Amino acid sequence: LRLRELRREFEIVASSFITNHNSSNTKLFFGDIEFRESQSSFQLFGVNSLPHVRLVGPTAKSLKDDSDVMDQGDFSRLAESMAEFVESRTKLTVGPIHRPPVLSKMQLGLITALLLLCLPLVAKRIFAGETLLHDPKIWLSGAVFVYFFSVSGAMHNIIRKMPMFLVDRNDPNKLVFFYQGSGMQLGAEGFAVGFLYTVVGLLLAVVTHVLVYVKDATAKRLAMLFTLLVSFWAVKKVILLDNWKTGYGIHGFWPSSWN
């Protein structure tokens, strides 16, 4: 329900209203009720679902019926939508919303000072060639990570806030990990596919780099066969998964006179 976020946004609306009107306007008050402390107030307002935002007008006789409830559909849990609601019902403007910056001025100043202080040290290390950045393996693992992140569709999951898995609509006990249909994916699905891709590349690195140092010939052969089989299986799995997901039947085009 993310009630905490909603409360924070509500606070921002309230404080923006106060700062914008310079504490001179006493026409609008902001308040919130907590269930454990004031159950009877909940009853008074007739609240039966959360989240619940309500505006009580000056002429309201009954708290339950005469006040305006903010519709669920209007909710985007942002301060702007609450401000709009206020403005449309009361004709009072909230004014621009003041959001506190991510880092306060003090913190920013402190961070800049720290950066400037350690700059000469860092520069010295860079020129000496000793930093962590100089090891190609670090860059390689970073590169593989960026590849994994992009190709598994992790950005899609972050932007759309897709869940890791869904509960099957027909059978509530089953979990659905893979989404059938192109263009959308679930969290676990992305990681699984990304893992399959990366395992193929990693096996290559292991085989060409680590395996050559092993002395035993049979061990080498076994390892190589294992690599072959695993890679084969991984690629086959990805292609099968892709065909199932998108439903495309990819085929070659033969000349029609051959049919």
Added chain:
Amino acid sequence: MATMPASASDLLKSFKLKTKQQELLIRVSILCLVYILAFITRLFSVLRYESMIHEFDPYFNYRTTLYLTENGFYDFWNWFDYESWYPLGRIVGGTLYPGLMVTAVLIYRILRFLRFAVHIREVCVLTAPFFASNTTLVAYFFGKEIWDSGAGLVAAILIAVCPGYISRSVAGSYDNEGVAIFALLFTFYVFVKAVNTGSLAWSLASAFGYFYMVSAWGGYVFIINLIPLYVLVLLITGRYSMRLYVAYNCMYILGMLLAMQIRFVGFQHVQSGEHMAAMGVFFLMQVFYFLDWVKHMLSDTKLFQAFLRITVTSAVAVGGIALGLGMVSGYISPWTGRFYSLLDPTYAKDHIPIIASVSEHQPTAWSSFMFDFHILLFLFPAGLYFCFKRLSDATIFIVMYGLTSMYFAGVMVRLILVATPAVCLISAIAVSATVKNLTVLLRSKNKVVQTGSTKGSGGSKSSSKALLDQSQPFQKNGAIALLFGAFYLLSRYATHCTWVTSEAYSSPSIVLAARGAHGNRVIFDDYREAYFWLRQNTPQDAKVMSWWDYGYQITAMGNRTVIVDNNTWNNTHIATVGRAMSSYEDEAIEIIRSLDVDYVLVVFGGVTGYSSDDINKIGGGVFPVIKEPDYLVNGEYRVDKGAAPKMLNCLMYKLCYYRFGEMMTEYGKPPGYDRARGVEIGNKDVKLEHLEEAFTTSNWIILRKDNASFQWCLSLGIVDLALATNQNFLETELLTLFQAT
């Protein structure tokens, strides 16, 4: 007599080529074949339908190209178009990228000079495939620069058929990207060449390549940020050299000066936050050069170290302060929404719905990657690994290009196009190195292979194995098997690419095709029918209102003034149209009259299920009167009996479903069954008071007429697109109708 055979065999011998010449012949013939292949694989839609321009944006480009051919460059550069965005007009000369149009007109002039009597439309249609073929050549040279000529050849082949590139460069897709990818790859190639050789001539060429890229596409911001990032990485990893200095300085200064010639770009190179990285790196380079010179002058290392530390610290501090001052004073503008949403991908969804609503700007699921790249995705990490094994200035560049473009491709589907050349090149390195190792093994005669020295990989349906180092017969057989596997893999890639090109990316989206009941192909040419009706049956100064998707097509083919078009530069104007479409007829007619509109165009038909709340978001964002919840029932759009009353009576609904209630659309279903949404419509008795039906295309027979206020209404009908297999089209059409509704 004895001399005859000798001279014959001598003759034959003179024809027999030396190995180097054989190699050259093979290479040239492969390149020629690849050039032709890249061209013809993009011609599916020209063969199936006819040679015409696709989609929406290319129509604007086509119209400006026409204007350029008729009126010359100076008129084009200073053109103010009063026929779009009525009554505001649009400054065309200052708001477009002229590269594409100028290129097409240049080709047209050359062909005309050689007495080929072509029409400018044919040149426009075939510009993109022509430049795609040129891109394969550049990819060959680039691959040769990074690795060797074998990798170059494979890169050329891979990029010729890669679906990620084909999607935006089919014949008929007359859009900036067709030319821009060529310019991008060319600039990168020439820059890497300049860094490798340190020659001033190549640096100059890279500056001109950059200028061409700036004139062609707004995505040049990628170049002007990637190259400084690359230079920074080289500096950090200790690869500073005079070559790098010459290459970057020349390219940056000259490129910047040239780029400012494009009015649309203007002074952004010194004013916009997106370009500041390049400037920062430029100054950093000067610092490095200065330090190098001081080191050369001083003989005392300790003193030099101290001096080094002081200088670098002060330089970075000064730079930081200058940047801060610039941003605070407002001289340096912050990152614009379009590019900021790449750094913070959740930004667009919350703050700029019009950017978030475009189907191309959606984040990418893994199946889209698979669709566009297929096996290149598996070869990519293998290629990365090979590049890291042989680190040089050039391979560092391609790795960086690949990774940054892959990241951005993950954020936005459209940017898979920019990632395609990098992925093709890196995969080409993997393939080429593998095949080379395997074939070397095959051709070696009884040589003892040292343990652990071979580094081979590749294989049937997989890409990672090492070779056995004992028992040579197994080795040879193993190599042959692996080679066959590699070729099988590549042939599957080619099959996939051809299928994708044919089925998914070759639809003109202005002409639709579907399969009839007996499997025969049915063509719907409604759009063009409607536009030509407009052109021929309406007064010259008529104004047409429609949703912004069709603006370009109406001005180009219908030759009439429109209210809003695809440029979407004025959100308020678009919101006005949206408000008109979604209000009740009485309110709508006020808006329509105030805009001086004579015709309203709607597109009817489409598939449901798409997140379609954009029109109300855009309309409601500016005019709070439009509230999205008024049109929804339980959070979804419905058009049947259970629909919201506002939906059932809004202008768009009435226009679309006028007299639709009497139609039998499907056997066995009640009249008024909307085949696209699968429901019977709610309000069958639609009466229009102020608007009148003017024309309906042949696939819906709905006529509306209203003499009372001389307002004409026009509607197109497109039947059941569930049958159409074109994925892109479905998405566009979905977007279209729901924004209209």
